[in-house]
Amino acid sequence: MMLSKEFKMDTEKSAIFIIFGGSGDLAHRKLYPSLFRLYKTGLLKDHFAVIGTARRPWSDDYFRGTVITSLEESFDDDKKIMEEFAKHFFYQSHDVNDSEHYIALKNLAAKLDDQFEAGHNRVYYMAIAPRFFGTVAEHLNSEGLKTKDGYNRLVIEKPFGRDLDSACELNGNISKAFPEDDIYRIDHYLGKEMIQDIPNIRANNPKFEAALNNKYVSNIQVTLAESLGVEDRGGYYETAGVLRDMVQNHIMQIIGSIASDDPEAKDAGVIHKNKCDLFASLKNLTPEEVDKNFVRGQYDTDELGDEKAYRQEDKVAEDSQIETFTAGKVEFNSKRWSGVPFYVRSGKRMPNKASRIDIVFNEKVSELGIKPNTVLTLLIERTNDHSILINGIDYKESGQDFIKFPEEPEFTKACEAYESLIIDILSGNRVHFTLWDELRSTWKYIDSIRERWDSQKADFPNYISGTMGPDSAEMLLERDGNSWIWD
Ligand SMILES: NC(=O)c1ccc[n+]([C@@H]2O[C@H](COP(=O)([O-])OP(=O)(O)OC[C@H]3O[C@@H](n4cnc5c(N)ncnc54)[C@H](OP(=O)(O)O)[C@@H]3O)[C@@H](O)[C@H]2O)c1
Incomplete structure (x- = not known):
């Protein structure tokens, strides 16, 4: 726009995204279209994968179908490029309260990291109800999902609490598992x-x-x-x-x-x-x-x-x-x-x-x-x-x-707000997130x-x-x- 933000679109990023609430509205309406735009620019190319998680028992193919359907609502690209993009998507049925499920998630993420050479980088995206934020963050830590060699970034949607007390409690839970520098609180404005x-x-x-x-x-x-x-x-x-x-x-x-x-x-x-x-x-x-x-x-x-x-x-x-x-x-x-x-x-x-x-x-x-x-x-x-x-x-x-x-x-x-914020998350730029x-x-x-x-x-x-x-x-x-x- 006025003084346009400079993105180095030639620098491909590598990461495994784990999206909690991968079957939900936010993921389909905002996140997958934004990831697709980044795919088309080349910022995401060969070295990324997206794991969608939610309780419903979807297969990878069914999940990919829902992703493509959401893209078709916003883009008129050839379906072939959408299908290529969707090959990076995988589904893992998961209840946030079940510790066993985090082990399955950890193993799938490690396998996909090898397959796509994603550099042990992880983006954990909370596209779920706020009451689950603390539980998920704690399990990611206790079940050993965080990698040693790459980065581990936790992305939190609003609302962050409903008053000061509940926000303090939520922050306490999250910060036991993730340092403040790895927490990306989204305010899409x-x-x-x-x-x-x-x-x-x-x-x-x-x-x-x-x-x-x-x-x-x-x-x-x-x-x-x-x-x-x-x-x-x-x-x-x-x-x-x-x-x-x-x-x-x-x-x-x-x-x-x-x-x-x-x-x-x-x-x-x-x-x-x-x-x-x-x-x-x-x-x-x-x-x-x-x-x-x-x-x-x-x-x-x-x-x-x-x-x-x-x-x-x-x-x-x-x-x-x-x-x-x-x-x-x-x-x-x-x-x-x-x-x-x-x-x-x-x-x-x-x-x-x-x-x-x-x-x-x-x-x-x-x-x-x-x-x-x-x-x-x-x-x-x-x-x-x-x-x-x-x-x-x-x-x-x-x-x-x-x-x-x-x-x-x-x-x-x-550049759509979510697209811009995902670029920042992948680049480790915390300027546009709330502390x-x-x-x-x-x-x-x-x-x-x-x-x-x-x-x-x-x-x-x-x-x-x-x-x-x-x-x-x-x-x-x-x-x-x-x-x-x-x-
Ligand atoms: N939608 C928006 O435009 C928007 C905008 C700003 C912020 N947000 C925030 O983003 C978050 C998600 O919103 P949304 O609108 O996408 O909600 P949604 O459509 O209701 O999606 C919620 C997701 O959570 C999953 N889920 C529910 N219970 C679960 C459990 N126990 N274990 C694992 N997964 C579970 C659901 O799938 P299953 O039922 O299959 O488990 C579904 O994928 C919320 O915090 C909301 O406040 C949303």
């Missing part, structure tokens, strides 16, 4: 091109970087909006809600990318330390401040009564107190950001899908040669080939030059909101499907003399 480009954009535009602080920024807004409802995920959603599902992880990580210090840092340790410092400076909320600074909503049917209200969705309680919308004001105690509100918002059944960061500058920014009150928008999902807007129009046509690029944007290299210290700070913050909400009954449903959420979300900003840029 960190795999998105725009989010990965933000440090480059900041580092390459000194005026913009000089303006990114409390002297020149009025407020920053992060919106992750979806037009759909919970669809068939009502059961999961009842255990989560948008605060846990979107704010604790994706929104906080997006804020981390725009607000951390030192965007020129290349070292993963330094980058993570800067992000940890930022999250450690989160201004914690008293119960009264939660009431003032965070609003929650739950969708009702639409104006015509055609759409289901959240409480009418499958596997959702008739009196559910789970929020499908939230908006809030996040603040930091840091020298750089003290006094700047970060307004965050995420919801289901909003008018459109949108993922964006709006940076609203104040009048003083003219000192830096940026027009007063300029709004810079970073579109996390590109729309009509636009990625960056200045006052609502493409930055190139805005008449302002504080954002420039040495080369014209390249729109051909779209435990970051999670600890963000969970602590989110817990204070959750606890307050759980202690009070909400007046749900309180917004109509297809609208911008409850009126209180507008009032949150109006009170400060601000307004949402995306409305």
Whole structure:
């Protein structure tokens, strides 16, 4: 995209992937298509194999058939190349609670390592329910699956806990079996091109970087909006809600990318330390401040009564107190950001899908040669080939030059988030994964909101499907003399 990430696609990687939950939705919809793209680029070629594991008794051939079917939904390549790719796939029936099964898995991995000369490298991918993460990690260690000569990397999907206590417990279990350096916690927003480009954009535009602080920024807004409802995920959603599902992880990580210090840092340790410092400076909320600074909503049917209200969705309680919308004001105690509100918002059944960061500058920014009150928008999902807007129009046509690029944007290299993250896992690059210290700070913050909400009954449903959420979300900003840029 803007300053495209450089991948050495000519460097073939070798590894045995063991995918727990190999028959599931995530594996088929995201992981196998991503691995296939890497196969087509040559990053994965001769020296890799994928073991899918789950309880159901599939044969290798049946498993390969399901993999090919999932590829056919996303690619129109010749079936022959899909079949060649699928020859690297093997299936092992496995119950995560059965120790014997890990021995079978270990033997199969060793056999495939010899067959494909995979360098004793292992990627253990947890595409299963979070309650199994700890059990699997412990068994991988106790049953001796970890190899001595290659690397052993553990990949964990969200959610990582449901509050600080459960996240601590999970982390304790996992870290008994794997050192922090070998744990790759996925937040797929960190795999998105725009989010990965933000440090480059900041580092390459000194005026913009000089303006990114409390002297020149009025407020920053992060919106992750979806037009759909919970669809068939009502059961999961009842255990989560948008605060846990979107704010604790994706929104906080997006804020981390725009607000951390030192965007020129290349070292993963330094980058993570800067992000940890930022999250450690989160201004914690008293119960009264939660009431003032965070609003929650739950969708009702639409104006015509055609759409289901959240409480009418499958596997959702008739009196559910789970929020499908939230908006809030996040603040930091840091020298750089003290006094700047970060307004965050995420919801289901909003008018459109949108993922964006709006940076609203104040009048003083003219000192830096940026027009007063300029709004810079970073579109996390590109729309009509636009990625960056200045006052609502493409930055190139805005008449302002504080954002420039040495080369014209390249729109051909779209790399899916999961594909990009798998490249990082294979390369041992931990920059785009979340560290435990970051999670600890963000969970602590989110817990204070959750606890307050759980202690009070909400007046749900309180917004109509297809609208911008409850009126209180507008009032949150109006009170400060601000307004949402995306409305
Ligand atoms: N789907 C997504 O888009 C998505 C997005 C973000 C995060 N995630 C996370 O990714 C993980 C997987 O989600 P999913 O949607 O793929 O779930 P899913 O479709 O329900 O798949 C779960 C998998 O786990 C296997 N499994 C269940 N119990 C097992 C056991 N006791 N032993 C061994 N395998 C077992 C299932 O196969 P059997 O029934 O045959 O055992 C199946 O392959 C979850 O942590 C989820 O939160 C998913």
